Amino acid sequence: MNRNLALEFVRVTEMAAISSARLMGRGDEKAADQAAVDAMRTMLDSVDCDATVVIGEGERDEAPMLYIGEKVGSGNGPKLDIALDPLEGTTVCANGGWNSIAVMAIAEKGNFLNAPDTYMEKIAVGPEGKGLINIDDTPAENLKRLAEVKKCRIQDLTAVILDRPRHEELIRQVRDAGARIQLIGDGDVSAAIACSEPDSGIDILFGTGGAPEGVIAAAALRCIGGDFQGRLKPRNDEEIARAKTMGIDDINKIYTIDELASGNVMFCATGVTDGSFLNGVKFKSWGAVTESIVMRSQSGTIRRITAEHRFDTKPRY
Numbered sequence: 001m002n003r004n005l006a007l008e009f010v011r012v013t014e015m016a017a018i019s020s021a022r023l024m025g026r027g028d029e030k031a032a033d034q035a036a037v038d039a040m041r042t043m044l045d046s047v048d049c050d051a052t053v054v055i056g057e058g059e060r061d062e063a064p065m066l067y068i069g070e071k072v073g074s075g076n077g078p079k080l081d082i083a084l085d086p087l088e089g090t091t092v093c094a095n096g097g098w099n100s101i102a103v104m105a106i107a108e109k110g111n112f113l114n115a116p117d118t119y120m121e122k123i124a125v126g127p128e129g130k131g132l133i134n135i136d137d138t139p140a141e142n143l144k145r146l147a148e149v150k151k152c153r154i155q156d157l158t159a160v161i162l163d164r165p166r167h168e169e170l171i172r173q174v175r176d177a178g179a180r181i182q183l184i185g186d187g188d189v190s191a192a193i194a195c196s197e198p199d200s201g202i203d204i205l206f207g208t209g210g211a212p213e214g215v216i217a218a219a220a221l222r223c224i225g226g227d228f229q230g231r232l233k234p235r236n237d238e239e240i241a242r243a244k245t246m247g248i249d250d251i252n253k254i255y256t257i258d259e260l261a262s263g264n265v266m267f268c269a270t271g272v273t274d275g276s277f278l279n280g281v282k283f284k285s286w287g288a289v290t291e292s293i294v295m296r297s298q299s300g301t302i303r304r305i306t307a308e309h310r311f312d313t314k315p316r317y
């Protein structure tokens with residue numbers, strides 16, 4: 001993948017972020033998500049690539065745009081697979097909360113797990129914890145190893161967990177181990193990435209969330225040098241059958257970070273609302289200011305981009 005593509009793709013997330021940020025706090029999740037989808041789809045066709053959406057807004061009969069299998073890009077250039085979430089944290093954006101982002105991960109063709117739209121049990125850490133986590137171990141065991149490598153007490157660690165009834169027992173186990181907990185309403189992609197941010201205050205992610213988001217998070221952590229493991233948790237026989245049609249034979253398989261996102265991977269995200277690692281869109285009289293992050297696994301380069309968008313010269317905004 002040409003490294004210049006990274007900067008082309010960040011223009012895509014910037015436009016999605018600006019469009020959805022206009023609806024921040026308006027209480028309309030569908031409108032905010034649709035604004036992000038429309039903007040991202042429009043901008044993707046300006047990128048010189050022959051890409052396929054492998055993780056997107058759903059099956060073709062469920063989503064008119066950015067559906068799984070849709071061809072995007074100009075049609076000229078490298079063949080790529082794209083995993084995307086035009087607005088991760090839809091409810092967060094609609095309620096004016098923290099940590100909603102527009103996000104994309106890009107890989108050479110065939111290098112993303114074709115994750116079905118089901119749940120995934122996840123564990124994620126930053127570079128210091130790479131190689132130490134095991135999703136089959138108890139939270140206490142994982143926290144003990146992480147505390148040892150970080151040269152701190154378990155009581156000094158903070159775990160981030162989605163605030164869901166299904167995590168009641170998990171939360172109890174983390175508390176019993178002595179770690180602190182930050183409960184979040186949505187956005188476990190940004191939460192997983194926060195494990196690698198020294199100033200985020202987050203050390204480890206536990207819990208069950210969306211499988212597609214797990215692949216995107218794994219791609220980001222590969223670029224940063226973090227670690228991730230996931231295991232599918234289908235809710236019913238229909239989801240198991242769908243997974244098998246997508247080539248997944250062992251539903252109980254533990255996927256490593258390299259199995260979820262392999263080869264050369266790019267990741268880019270733009271903040272929609274303020275969050276733990278990206279500032280949200282700030283509207284000005286002349287336009288808007290965005291903050292984005294762009295990462296490449298091949299070089300390990302991480303770029304933070306603050307952009308000023310002048311609406312009078314960019315009428316598509």
